[in-house]
Amino acid sequence: MNAPSSLTVPSLRIAGLDKSFGTDPVLTGIDLSVARSEMVFVLGPSGSGKSTMLRCCNRLEEPDSGSVFVEGDPVTGPGVDLNRMRQRIGMVFQSFNLYPHLTALGNVTLALRRVQKMPRAQADDVGLEALALVGLTDRARHYPAQLSGGQQQRVAIARALALKPAVMLFDEPTSALDPELVGDVLAVMRDMKARGMTMLVVSHEMGFARDAADRVVFMDGGRIVEQGLPEQIFGNPQQERTRAFLARVQG
């Protein structure tokens, strides 16, 4: 396990994060660090604030207070070039959110060309490289509607990977997929982990968490209730709420 060490700067650090929707607190005092090349899995019942926490990391949701750092550089606070910081944080969505009017390659290269101002030929090279990482080079010229759900999600992963982010956020990446397509996406994630990508994953894939994650975080009621090695959390949870949740989902 790559435990966060005091000697290295974590790839992602969340400190004292609070967030309310109106008067409903959804996140309270979240502290979480993800070390370089670590895969952290976040579990919890729906409404526990997992997705909101993830979306606060790149400020798709604006935190009420607290801070987020990527490799030590602030994402929150005044004077932050948010569009620049977002390029260092890849995000994969439950509903893929591919651009339907662009090909797979067009999806992957849009930010390279329009934000990094890369010339087309160079962007296409980087894009094809990213598509190769998810095994979809031969689908580069296909439009999203011509791809299966699993392929679409892998293109979405390539779109984030193309920017060479320091950390990748996965917001329930397999929840919208037919069961037989889940495996392809998990295989890509496993491969990314093997290549050393830092990942923070919100997912209900318990089996995958158990054998691929370095650490599992259990959230409930907008707080981190418990965290530890997968075998600890799944095998010997310390908190009553964790036990109750695992008993419910594992039957």
Next chain:
Amino acid sequence: MERFVDTFFNGAVLIRYAPAILEGAAVTVLLSVLIVLSGVLLGGVLACLRAYRIRALSFIIVIYADVWRALPPLVLILLGFFGLPNVGMVLSSFMVLYLVLTLVLAAFAEEIIWAGITATPRGQWEAARSTGLSFTAALGHVVLPQAVRMVIPPLTNRAIAITKMTALGMVIGVPDILGQATTAQSFSANASPLTLAAITYVILFLPLVIASRWLEARFTPPGV
């Protein structure tokens, strides 16, 4: 029957006034192209400005769109041509017709394109912003292309409806198809020039209607 043919299809009259109607057709085509291009462009710009959700600006755009959609174009044409000179603005009849129909089309186009922008899923914005695109870049490269494709059918319908209104220019003396035809009709005391005008409109607009079908098919994303 003979009287019917003589009234609507008088050969001599048709031949004599065909050149004038052809000139009118050129005016109608020119006006239509200018109106569609500038009206849709202006409407698109307004819809984009509204996307920034600056309260005062959006309010002004909504008021503009609502008022210009509510007023009959003929009233605006008459006001522009006979009213504006009284405040020192003398515009040619061509210019009044062009401006009024452009502004009317822009009001409709703004509402139509705005509907497309709001109908584009939130996730599209989020995906674009999460890869570092600015709001403007996300709007221009991700949301607007989808919004416009989505609203091509209502937009072409509206554009065709507006271009047919160039015939209203007749009341202020624009020498378009109908203007030429009514002049010819009063000189010849015969309705045949109007028949010719009707035929000319069909020849001009039928291909446009067909082209709009092609456009709708062309911009449906593959595989959908």
